[in-house]
Amino acid sequence: MTREIKYFEALREAQAQCLESDRDVVVMGLGVPGPTGVFGTTKNLVDDYGPDRVLDMPSSENAMTGMLLGASSNGMRPIMVHMRVDFAVLAMEPLVNQAAKWHYMYGGKMRAPLTVRMIIGQGWGQGPQHSQALQAWFAHIPGLKVIMPTTAHDAKGMLISAVRDDAPVISIEHRWLYGISGVVPEEMYETPIGKARVMRPGKDVTIVAASYASLLALRAAEMLADAGIDAEVLDLRTITPLDRESIVASVRKTGRLVVADTGTAEFGISAEIVCAAVEGASESLKSAPHRVGLPSVPTPTSPALSEHFYPRAINIAEAAAATLGAKVQFTEPETGTWHDVPDPSFTGPY
């Protein structure tokens, strides 16, 4: 049986199965039991598991995160949900100062099995405070684990792994992945945290990416294939702990590297990945690595500006071709819609 469901449904199923199998799991966040259920990911869970386990909360991101940290150290396995990454910024203190260091600074005596889901908005004028991709912030903090699943299959498996993990796990989900279907087993399963996956094997150039950027990388690989360039796409899935071995192995094979990220390029995760390749496979590198990410400006709201802000598949293809010194004229496939939505079925507001 190869059942296909959408990414947001896979997230919902993961949470339902965690609630079903472990009495200590709770899901909490503003609007979690509400009518829209955080873009469908928690919709109607309250009907099956009750308002004591599928919880709304005061608009107090800071204290509610600390509160769930306290609950997690008392044996619970809470999932906190933020509709946008930007709201989690209000909760950085308990995440960075406390949860991340809880196990270490108390000599291994405390655990913080807390999962925090947060969603990256993009397009439809989400603007400066509804679209930030802050994976590099969280990845910079020792003690946190940061996951960015790309496929529906991994969205379910990695969320289950996160809930079962004794470390605090930040799950960063890109909103534009929510409507994409994939094969997802019905049973409960774990996708390991800390392991990247080759999405597309290739021999000429490695494209390392995560989350929505991995889909762009796959599209870029198709463009490159048309030009006779065989790209390997490595989907990180986990930002920290970083799977350096897989990055190094792929770069050793292809000798060339492009990194694509949904976040700001400068001081972003792309820098760390380039560094991992240089440290681990410098003798194999045939050309300077390239990276594709956001420019160092806040997200603009007008579609006329965001059009020039977000990288597209063609930018990744051009970067890959540049690592080979190849002069290729790529043409972007016509999507039949505005650039600020992932596909024509996607309409605002959201």
Added chain:
Amino acid sequence: MTPKAAIGGNTRPEVDIRRELYRSMLRTRRVEEAIVDRYAEQEMRCPVHICIGQEAPPTGISAHLQKQDHVYSAHRSHGHYLAKGGDMPAMIAEIYGKSDGCADGKGGSQHLIDLDAGFICSAPILASTISVGVGDAWAARRRGEDRVIVIYFGDGSTEEGAFHEALNFAGVNKLPIIFVCENNLFSVHTLLETRQPENQTVRRLGPPNGMESFDGDGNDVEEVWRLAEHAVNKARNGGGPTLLEFHTYRWMEHCGPLDDTHLGYRSAEELENWKARCPVDTYRDRLIEDGSVDRAWLDAEENTLRKEIEAAFTAAKNSPFPDAEELFRHVYPE
């Protein structure tokens, strides 16, 4: 709202409890003095926030706590840890950064922990542990555990947003918590009048957050004891949270073993006035006067404490430093 006068009136604890209150305050005082005396040796290589002058609140509160009750603290935590029964040699070893420390030397004075004693954590970021304690109470009730949570913080923490967020949630959910503000008038060197509206109390913040609140003399251990009895019993019997504010004063500098009146943010005269109201000495005098203790009992206590503290410092100094490999342990749980 229960009027404060109705909280036990002027009821005094039994003689054996009076002695225990005194013993506990004296022990914290002598441990802190021992740290102060030795700090200049430069072997305790971490910040220490000395609680001399503030011994009464943790003592009067812990007298009503049971082992399974949990305590959360902030940076000035030694008294909270010791009064709850935290392992004293493990605390001293922790301050020395040794492997016998309560957090394997990874926390120091600012991150004391003793789970067996119900002392869950301390942390030096203002208000940071308040919500964590609230979550512990929330989880404990869900799990059917008979547990009361005490959360200590200073007046500075009540200016943090997280404090108000946490109180609101505790009030909404009627959680079994005693919020204890030790109002010592200063946030580092910044005066209360610079930070909060004049003629206000921290106590006033209780009712808007759905909880009873009281303030009292934080240098009078029996006043603390009376208010805490009311708050702890109420929490244990499902009556929800209470905010207690105790007016008290720290004698030493914000961080470290010295007098800091030369800095000018407070006067030597003010310090002397508070020292005249020493919670330990005034209580000793009262107990002598009312016949609860005599000189022989006091001498015996001092002797016992001196030996206990000497042994703890000797053990801490003799404890090995953690191995270098310890640096990489416990980043993630295994």
